[in-house]
Amino acid sequence: xxxxxxxxxxxxxxxxxxxxxxxxxxxxxxxxxxxxxxxxxxxxxxxxxxxxxxxxxxxxxxxxxxxxxxxxxxxxxxxxxxxxxxxxxxxxxxxxxxxxxxxxxxxxxxxxxxxxxxxxxxxxxxxxxxxxxxxxxxxxxxxxxxxxxxxxxxxxxxxxxxxxxxxxxxxxxxxxxxxxxxxxxxxxxxxxxxxxxxxxxxxxxxxxxxxxxxxxxxxxxxxxxxxxxxxxxxxxxxxxxxxxxxxxxxxxxxxxxxxxxxxxxxxxxxxxxxxxxxxxxxxxxxxxxxxxxxxxxxxxxxxxxxxxxxxxxxxxxxxxxxxxxxxxxxxxxxxxxxxxxxxxxxxxxxxxxxxxxxxxxxxxxxxxxxxxxxxxxxxxxxxxxx
Amino acid sequence: xxxxxxxxxxxxxxxxxxxxxxxxxxxxxxxxxxxxxxxxxxxxxxxxxxxxxxxxxxxxxxxxxxxxxxxxxxxxxxxxxxxxxxxxxxxxxxxxxxxxxxxxxxxxxxxxxxxxxxxxxxxxxxxxxxxxxxxxxxxxxxxxxxxxxxxxxxxxxxxxxxxxxxxxxxxxxxxxxxx
Numbered sequence: 210x211x212x213x214x215x216x217x218x219x220x221x222x223x224x225x226x227x228x229x230x231x232x233x234x235x236x237x238x239x240x241x242x243x244x245x246x247x248x249x250x251x252x253x254x255x256x257x258x259x260x261x262x263x264x265x266x267x268x269x270x271x272x273x274x275x276x277x278x279x280x281x282x283x284x285x286x287x288x289x290x291x292x293x294x295x296x297x298x299x300x301x302x303x304x305x306x307x308x309x310x311x312x313x314x315x316x317x318x319x320x321x322x323x324x325x326x327x328x329x330x331x332x333x334x335x336x337x338x339x340x341x342x343x344x345x346x347x348x349x350x351x352x353x354x355x356x357x358x359x360x361x362x363x364x365x366x367x368x369x370x371x372x373x374x375x376x377x378x379x380x381x382x383x384x385x386x387x388x389x390x391x392x393x394x395x396x397x398x399x400x401x402x403x404x405x406x407x408x409x410x411x412x413x414x415x416x417x418x419x420x421x422x423x424x425x426x427x428x429x430x431x432x433x434x435x436x437x438x439x440x441x442x443x444x445x446x447x448x449x450x451x452x453x454x455x456x457x458x459x460x461x462x463x464x465x466x467x468x469x470x471x472x473x474x475x476x477x478x479x480x481x482x483x484x485x486x487x488x489x490x491x492x493x494x495x496x497x498x499x500x501x502x503x504x505x506x507x508x509x510x511x512x513x514x515x516x517x518x519x520x521x522x523x524x525x526x527x528x529x530x531x532x533x534x535x536x537x538x539x540x541x542x543x544x545x546x547x548x549x550x551x552x553x554x555x556x557x558x559x560x561x562x563x564x565x566x567x568x569x570x571x572x573x574x575x576x577x578x579x580x581x582x583x584x585x586x587x588x589x590x591x592x593x594x595x
Numbered sequence: 596x597x598x599x600x601x602x603x604x605x606x607x608x609x610x611x612x613x614x615x616x617x618x619x620x621x622x623x624x625x626x627x628x629x630x631x632x633x634x635x636x637x638x639x640x641x642x643x644x645x646x647x648x649x650x651x652x653x654x655x656x657x658x659x660x661x662x663x664x665x666x667x668x669x670x671x672x673x674x675x676x677x678x679x680x681x682x683x684x685x686x687x688x689x690x691x692x693x694x695x696x697x698x699x700x701x702x703x704x705x706x707x708x709x710x711x712x713x714x715x716x717x718x719x720x721x722x723x724x725x726x727x728x729x730x731x732x733x734x735x736x737x738x739x740x741x742x743x744x745x746x747x748x749x750x751x752x753x754x755x756x757x758x759x760x761x762x763x764x765x766x767x768x769x770x771x772x773x774x
Contacts, residue, residue, distance in 0.1 A: 271613045271616075272612070273612060274623065274625055518610065519606070
């Protein structure tokens with residue numbers, strides 16, 4: 210059991226011990242880093258490839274179709290066929306485009322989403338870089354992607370690209386605020402920004418003492434998850450690439466592998482944000498019986514599935530709905546969640562639960578009432594043009 | 596003010612469809628075409644065929660050229676066959692239908708006074724060459740009457756009865772002559 214739990218850690222140890230026999234000692238730390246990087250560099254694109262397959266399959270099933278089932282058994286080789294197709298496609302750069310920026314944007318969008326993987330605790334002792342400020346690093350690096358999206362939209366010299374990029378900026382900056390506010394509660398309770406420490410703080414109760422089971426944790430989890438769906442531009446928050454409105458948004462002018470890189474960033478982001486939500490609120494790799502990395506994978510997979518499920522269910526937000534949802538609902542909810550977490554931290558158990566629940570329940574009902582839903586169709590009165 | 600319950604309701608619908616697509620048979624309506632096929636419908640009509648009764652050398656077609664004249668996109672080419680003296684025979688020498696021009700309207704079938712041309716059920720007519728292999732010649736178009744019975748039994752029996760009645764009437768009016 211213990212060996213199964215530490216399977217990948219042991220594997221790395223074996224590689225390092227083997228290398229010790231012929232490598233000089235000062236080079237070994239570099240090799241250790243290289244091994245971690247290689248693992249992530251293999252794992253991440255593979256995940257992305259099969260997330261595309263999963264998405265097509267799940268959405269197909271939701272729409273009573275089969276989804277890809279021609280290439281390989283269950284269509285499992287479909288991502289490889291897609292990859293070959295993308296690589297052999299013509300790479301078109303618009304005549305009026307800023308060539309350098311146009312080329313750099315897809316690279317700049319993928320690199321941050323790959324960097325996100327470095328602080329994710331994939332299992333017990335399986336964080337590639339155990340930073341003390343892991344969470345801060347995660348949030349900071351994930352925001353760089355927005356800049357790259359704007360680079361792409363600006364450099365294309367296309368009105369749709371620019372509109373999409375502008376939308377992306379407005380949306381991502383708006384949703385970053387409640388995202389960070391929801392994370393603050395975890396930092397308050399744990400007292401650390403290190404992802405390892407956050408997971409360790411959720412140990413106990415046979416590995417089921419996750420933060421979601423507290424009132425502030427549940428609300429924080431919902432806020433974080435909703436905002437992360439928005440941060441990776443997925444439906445229903447995909448106005449930056451709204452097909453029916455602005456062709457393909459910021460990646461209108463991209464083709465071939467560059468286009469695929471934007472998609473890769475989206476899927477890697479979706480995976481990384483799901484993994485981070487699992488780390489922060491669902492106890493990371495904590496869990497009974499199964500090995501730690503399997504628990505982590507399972508939780509992340511469930512969240513990714515939920516993201517796909519959301520895409521299969523909902524239409525796109527309107528821009529004004531999107532903004533008012535972020536600023537009028539999620540933002541105040543995040544603030545009251547911080548209050549609830551503070552009260553939880555400072556009062557003894559039964560009282561803390563009651564107080565926190567009431568604060569959150571009241572603010573939820575209050576905010577729902579203050580934000581009227583549905584369209585009010587009133588007769589328009591023209592005062593001057595009659 | 597539904598407090599987000601509408602979201603859960605919507606998501607339960609899609610989840611139900613997702614689960615049912617695995618558990619409930621017949622919930623996926625896709626027909627996996629090359630392996631599975633839709634059931635053949637008798638009324639289905641596509642590209643025309645020429646029908647012969649006993650042998651392909653003697654088709655029902657008498658080369659009257661009506662179908663070629665009526666054909667809206669003019670895809671039928673008919674040349675009447677002639678004997679050694681140069682007299683016209685009642686059968687076509689050339690009967691070509693260009694598939695790339697044909698629009699499967701079925702007017703040729705409707706106007707044919709000799710019930711010689713019918714719409715087929717065959718729809719897998721793709722070819723690698725778009726000039727010669729899409730221009731269907733007489734040999735390729737000729738199909739026996741039994742084939743018509745196979746694909747369109749109702750129509751074929753009616754037409755057979757009609758032709759037989761015609762034959763009988765002919766025999767009565769012109770005794771002694773062979774048809």
